[in-house]
Amino acid sequence: MERVLVVGAGQMGSGIAQVAAQAGRRVTVHDVAQDFLDRGRETMRTSLARLAKRGQLSQDEAAAALARVTFSLDLEPAREAELVVEAIIERFEDKARLWRSVSDIAPEGAILASNTSSLPITRLGANVRRPERFIGMHFMNPVPVMQLVEIVTGIQTSEETTITVEAEARAYGKTTVRAKDFPGFVSNRVLMPLINEAVFALYEGIASAEDIDTVMRLGMNHPMGPLQLADFIGLDTCLYILEVLQEGFGDPKYRPCPLLRQYVQAGYLGRKAGRGFYNYA
DSSP states (O other), rough: EEEEEEEEESSHHHHHHHHHHTTTOEEEOOOHHHHHHHHHHHHHHHHHHHHTTTTTHHHHHHHHHHHHHEEESSSSGGGOOSEEEOOOOOOOHHHHHHHHHHHHHHHHTOOEEOOOOSHHHHHHHHHOOOGEEEEEEEEEETHHHHHHHHEEEESOOOOOHHHHHHHHHTTTOOOOEEEEESSSTTHHHHHHHHHHHHHHHHHHTOOHHHHHHIIIIIIIISSHHHHHHHHHHOHHHHHHHHHHHHHOOOGGGGOOHHHHHHHHHOOBBBBBGGGGBOOOO
């Protein structure tokens, strides 16, 4: 593939654009406001500079990767895209609306991939004209650092599409795993109940946030405690994914902890808000 359109210039979208550009792709990043695009460009510039400082790529390679990325306030670049990756807010209605628009513009042979972390690929794919070309391409955060891409196939997704997307992810230096279209796929179906149980332990006063995380880091050899990880992901995102799991499976074991819901209602969303289970102010 030569031309990639990434929709969404946030942390995930800018990271996806960066790794695609580092792989030699000509990338366009689309978002709805210039401020978002400017922030995405700065995120990429900072990330590439950090990699160059560590010696993981040269200054020239970093500059060349950034030069391969352009930014757009409209969706017209979809007309020439061979791959469109969507990384917008984790809300079904917003994603479905976007995919209906992209599907009308993108060429017939384009592959359409959602970076959703929990929403049904089959249901999202019903909003495009060629659902056999629609797939889940779930990158991990932060994208330039994390090696995994979860490839999620809907009922309609063709094997050809799956093989092509796996090869594309590997070209970005990633390792791929296949997951079928069940709520939360593999990653969040396993991770979110762990985080939720850690929140319940805090809610019930079993231990402090610091001690709960220390148990998991030193006792279970996790690189980051579950509450610290929840702050990094965003508590609103964790809550939403748990609600998707509970609705999708109809199983009370996915019921979000009341403390998690209270924190989100209070605006304590984690690192991005300066306050979550920890205070980052």
